[in-house]
Amino acid sequence: MVNRVPSLNGLKAFEAAARHMSFTKAAQELNVTQTAISHQIRRLEDELGVRLFLRLKDGLALTTEGHMYLPGVRSAFQELRYSTEMLLESNKKSELTISTLVSLASKWLLPRLASFQNAFPDIDVRVTASTELVDFRKGSVDAAIRYGYGDWKGLRADWLMSDEIFPVCSPNLLAGPTALRMPGDLANHTLLQVSGMTCNDWNMWLSAAGQPKKLAEGTRLTFDLAMMAVQAAIDGLGVCIGRSTYVDDDLKAGKLVAPFSLRLKSDLGFYLVTPEEFASSKKVVAFRTWLIDILRGSESIF
Numbered sequence: 001m002v003n004r005v006p007s008l009n010g011l012k013a014f015e016a017a018a019r020h021m022s023f024t025k026a027a028q029e030l031n032v033t034q035t036a037i038s039h040q041i042r043r044l045e046d047e048l049g050v051r052l053f054l055r056l057k058d059g060l061a062l063t064t065e066g067h068m069y070l071p072g073v074r075s076a077f078q079e080l081r082y083s084t085e086m087l088l089e090s091n092k093k094s095e096l097t098i099s100t101l102v103s104l105a106s107k108w109l110l111p112r113l114a115s116f117q118n119a120f121p122d123i124d125v126r127v128t129a130s131t132e133l134v135d136f137r138k139g140s141v142d143a144a145i146r147y148g149y150g151d152w153k154g155l156r157a158d159w160l161m162s163d164e165i166f167p168v169c170s171p172n173l174l175a176g177p178t179a180l181r182m183p184g185d186l187a188n189h190t191l192l193q194v195s196g197m198t199c200n201d202w203n204m205w206l207s208a209a210g211q212p213k214k215l216a217e218g219t220r221l222t223f224d225l226a227m228m229a230v231q232a233a234i235d236g237l238g239v240c241i242g243r244s245t246y247v248d249d250d251l252k253a254g255k256l257v258a259p260f261s262l263r264l265k266s267d268l269g270f271y272l273v274t275p276e277e278f279a280s281s282k283k284v285v286a287f288r289t290w291l292i293d294i295l296r297g298s299e300s301i302f
Contacts, residue, residue: 010044011073013037014052018070019154021060078277085281094283097126099134099144103226104270107246109145116290123283136275143274143284147197150271156279158288161245161295163266165201168242168256169233180239180259183209190238191220192229197268201241209262230256245270 016026017037027034045051052066062070100109105127113125134144136155150157169189173180178188183206193202199222206216221238223229226246233240234255240247242256243266250256272291274284 006044006047007040010040010047012077013040014044014066015070015073015077017041017053017060018062018066019074023060081277082281085278094122095124095126096143096283096287097128097141098287099128099130099141101145101147102129103230103246104145104147105129106227107230107249111249112294115294116287119290120283120286123286142278142281143272143287146271146273147268148271149268152271152273154276155273156276157271157273158292160270160272160291162269163243163245164263165205165241165243165266166258166263167205167239167260168230168247168251168258169239170236171254171257172236173239174257174259183211183260183262184215186211186239187215187218191218192232192238192240193220193222194226194229194241195222195224198226198241198243201243205241205262205264208264209260 012030013026013036016029017023020026020029023034023037023041027037030037041053045053050065051063052069054061054063098109106129109127113127117123117125128141133146134141136144145160146152146157150159167186169180173189178185180186180189186206191202193199202220203216221229221232223232226243229240230242230246230250232238233242234250239259242258244263247256251258272288274288278284
């Protein structure tokens with residue numbers, strides 16, 4: 001019977017390899033070689049006197065003993081991470097690092113962030129904006145706002161808001177010989193759209209509006225970021241297929257108008273995503289609560 005804690009390096013290697021079911025991916029996460037992971041786990045197995053993994057031709061599999069051991073080891077590391085987070089929060093002013101999409105940061109989050117700072121002056125907020133998914137394993141990001149279906153394995157995902165899809169344009173496009181009065185008038189204008197997950201928005205909306213396929217094949221300008229497409233619409237370069245999250249503030253300010261009443265509900269949504277071990281930390285709970293309260297008070301989101 002083991003009367004002391006086994007090798008910490010071995011336990012870390014075991015937990016990472018079991019989570020990924022790969023020595024290679026565990027090595028990448030822990031910044032060591034695959035050989036080092038293999039040796040650490042072998043030493044742990046020798047120390048315990050049991051085999052934790054089956055080394056198969058097509059990959060790894062946990063033994064019965066490995067399945068029994070994993071929940072406790074994983075829980076222990078989660079408790080260590082959480083306790084460390086609590087210690088650091090209690091000894092210094094908290095820093096909260098949020099990763100989000102560039103356009104969401106610019107068009108939605110930043111204009112509202114002052115109210116969070118007023119409510120929680122002891123939390124310094126750092127916003128990092130990127131189109132790439134954040135890698136929580138690197139440890140620099142506390143939470144992320146992601147767009148999708150909320151099915152990110154191993155992470156807590158709290159639903160925040162969904163989008164409505166509809167055309168928006170400068171008020172100037174509602175006047176003159178090519179004024180927008182009905183969907184068919186879009187044939188006289190450049191359609192502005194965003195690449196990536198939302199690249200089919202115009203096709204979906206035009207189909208729902210009963211417009212011919214030929215109209216959907218008209219002149220378009222495509223942007224990498226929603227904020228660029230929205231700004232192009234404000235500048236009168238064309239009609240943007242907007243998503244409510246990115247255009248509601250500009251609609252309220254009169255910079256944009258929605259020329260048609262038809263709006264489509266999106267199946268995708270925004271989620272606050274956090275690693276399970278940090279989801280209950282005080283700074284993350286504060287940000288999550290603030291976000292949800294802000295959204296509950298915003299009628300235009302729903």
